[in-house]
Amino acid sequence: METEVDLDRALEVATGLAAWASETIRGARTTAVRQKASPADIVTDTDEAVERHVREVLGEAFPTHGIVGEEYGTTEGARSAPTWVVDPVDGTSNFAHGIGWCSFSLGLAAPDGTPLLGVVADPWRGETFTAIRGGGAHLNGVPVHAADHTTLTGHLFLTEWAAHAHWPGMDTLLAALSARHCTVRVMGSTALSLVQVAAGRATAAAIGEFHHVDGLPALLIAQESGAIAHPTLPTYDEPLLLTAPGTSKEAATLWQTAGVNPHHPG
Structure with a gap:
């Protein structure tokens, strides 16, 4: 074996x-x-x-x-x-x-x-x-390497719908990001959204349903760039939050307040 x-x-x-x-x-x-x-x-x-x-x-x-x-x-x-x-x-x-x-x-x-x-x-x-x-x-x-930003304000936050639908907590999260002048983009490829955090282009990304076939490779790349993932290794269909290290606490607070994930990321 x-x-x-x-x-x-x-x-x-x-x-x-x-x-x-x-x-x-x-x-x-x-x-x-x-x-x-x-x-x-x-x-x-x-x-x-x-x-x-x-x-x-x-x-x-x-x-x-x-x-x-x-x-x-x-x-x-x-x-x-x-x-x-x-x-x-x-x-x-x-x-x-x-x-x-x-x-x-x-x-x-x-x-x-x-x-x-x-x-x-x-x-x-x-x-x-x-x-x-x-x-x-x-x-x-x-x-x-992940970005050295210390705030979400003025930076990019990438996300994806769950196929054609918003996932639970997504609208609340987007509203909170908007109030902080954080620009959100829904691009249409989970893998590409996650690796933008690795490249330091996006400060954070979130998906409502983690699937290993399109999420696992990008998750590893982002973590190896220094990005923080919550949870570290999500199970199938579990939400995932990925952030630059300096914005982890801010993003985690919004994530928890929106009720997306019962696990506290911080």
């Missing part, structure tokens, strides 16, 4: 897949859009083609590893082997409507769920965010 993995090799494979996926997404022509669970939950041929290729490459490179994907579910690995999580196109609605804000997300987690490696690629800007646990966060190979 496999208990360890060469993370440098895994990152090499993952970044190669990210480069291939970015080129594929950029070069894709209009394809049929099919509905999944609801009219706001859609899939394209590109989503499926990218995930199939990723599964093939990972299966050959790491045959004992598990894989969990957005489009094709779970492939079990060996008992003590890690598991890959992949979202081939995070932000399918943007992609399907010709809006250049979506991403490719790929990560690796230990059997206990601890994130080991994360890659998030922005096909439209030629940016690839990467992290290995304990090794810091990088953007196109250059180290990045």
Whole structure:
């Protein structure tokens, strides 16, 4: 049974897949859009083609590893082997409507769920965010760090709807942020929103429902940049607050007051 993995090799494979996926997404022509669970939950041929290729490459490179994907579910690995999580196109609605804000997300987690490696690629800007646990966060190979801001006022706060809907506490939180002159953006890709905190562009981000396939890689990248996550490792469908270190207390107070999460982040 496999208990360890060469993370440098895994990152090499993952970044190669990210480069291939970015080129594929950029070069894709209009394809049929099919509905999944609801009219706001859609899939394209590109989503499926990218995930199939990723599964093939990972299966050959790491045959004992598990894989969990957005489009094709779970492939079990060996008992003590890690598991890959992949979202081939995070932000399918943007992609399907010709809006250049979506991403490719790929990560690796230990059997206990601890994130080991994360890659998030922005096909439209030629940016690839990467992290290995304990090794810091990088953007196109250059180290990045969360912002040194000490207040939310005047800065960016990114969030996402839960598919087409506001999540509990979201409206209250947005009103409180507005009162502090903190500019909120809903961009349409969970992975890209979270890594903007890692890059120091956004001071904080929040999502109402954490999903590992699009959230785990970006979460690791942000934490490796110095960002503070509450909770540190959310469970499926649990809310997540991610902040620059100097704004953690302020954001945590708004988060708690809005009643989003019963856990006190501070």
